[in-house]
Amino acid sequence: MPHRLDAALDRFHPVLPLAVGLSGGADSTALLLACAQRWPGQLQAIHVHHGLQAAADGFEQHCRQLCAQLQVPLQVQRVDARPAPGQSPEDAARQARYQAFSAAALDGKARVAIKSIALAHHADDQVETLLLALSRGAGVAGLAAMPAQWQRAGLQWYRPLLEVPGQQLRDWLRAQGQGWVEDPSNQDARYTRNRIRAQLLPVLAQCFPQFRTTFARSSRHAAQAQELLAEVALQDLQQLGEPPRIAALQALSPARQANVLRHWLRSQHQTTPSQAQLAQLQTQLHACRTRGHRIELKIGRGQVRRMGDCIVFGV
Incomplete structure (x- = not known):
């Protein structure tokens, strides 16, 4: 053997x-x-x-x-x-x-x-x-x-x-x-x-x-799940536009919204939000119902803010 x-x-x-x-x-x-x-x-x-x-x-x-x-x-x-x-x-x-x-x-x-x-x-x-x-x-x-x-x-x-x-x-x-x-x-x-x-x-x-x-098998299962989440996030990003439109984000379920936001920040801006930061961003997005509502949140090395009908990330 x-x-x-x-x-x-x-x-x-x-x-x-x-x-x-x-x-x-x-x-x-x-x-x-x-x-x-x-x-x-x-x-x-x-x-x-x-x-x-x-x-x-x-x-x-x-x-x-x-x-x-x-x-x-x-x-x-x-x-x-x-x-x-x-x-x-x-x-x-x-x-x-x-x-x-x-x-x-x-x-x-x-x-x-x-x-x-x-x-x-x-x-x-x-x-x-x-x-x-x-x-x-x-x-x-x-x-x-x-x-x-x-x-x-x-x-x-x-x-x-x-x-x-x-x-x-x-x-x-x-x-x-x-x-x-x-x-x-x-x-x-x-x-x-x-x-x-x-x-x-x-x-x-x-x-x-x-x-x-058995632990390695669990990690492989998680890796497959992550691949699927990434595919869904890519599909959603195509619909949201670049930069992502707030109204389109609001139309997503909370779990799908969190998934695409995390993917957008990581893939486009090399920034990974903490769970608390991501939850705060979703709270601000949910409350953004008027033209004058502002979004400003520090994430990683930069900041997510509202620009017109979209959100953008800047250092």
Whole structure:
């Protein structure tokens, strides 16, 4: 019977040439090694040096040694991952990583013209993402957790290991005789993800041994529901016009109105309203029955306001 990692890679058909995001940890080391075995000469690695901890130079050195061993070209991207005021450290690091991955892949000086990027998130990461979304009262978009494939910045992005438990990746690396580095921040209990991993996942494994599989199935159901909501929102936006007409918005049911407003703000203006902000906007829309009624509401980095018979968003 094939190892879960091998089975996952059997189903993985990336657009080549491929780049792998390489942190130096077990997950990305396993992904890079497995991909190098399958697509020699069609691979590149990208390492993001966050500069946030003393061990960062050691991560880079491990990645350089591993890529030299595998004869895989490596790009090292140094970023400033310090959080902005009000931004979580995890979010700041994640945003910096994605920007660095895109910049490296699209670099015209790269030895290989990258078409796609693979990231090493695995089944435990997916469960953690789902539990975090539940703890925040997320809707179906949040419960869909991490997609296995998407497009961004002209690149195809993949997460081929979402059905492979993290421990199995480590077992596979040991069988290959390959080492990795451990990020000390993974043991820091100040981070909610680490507490989930250390305290909650072992209990779930005792109560529900198949929880990784069943939770992933729930996330796939949520992802399908989100796709349907997006299709409905696109249809509604075509009827509402751009900018959206207030009277047409008022004709929609509250749930459909909320769906199209959320989609309009996210897709057209890269802003996601909180539940309270969205409810307030709907309240103002409902009350907007006279020509002189004003709508003004701060959402994200800008403001929704009335302009004539429509609503507009501006920074």
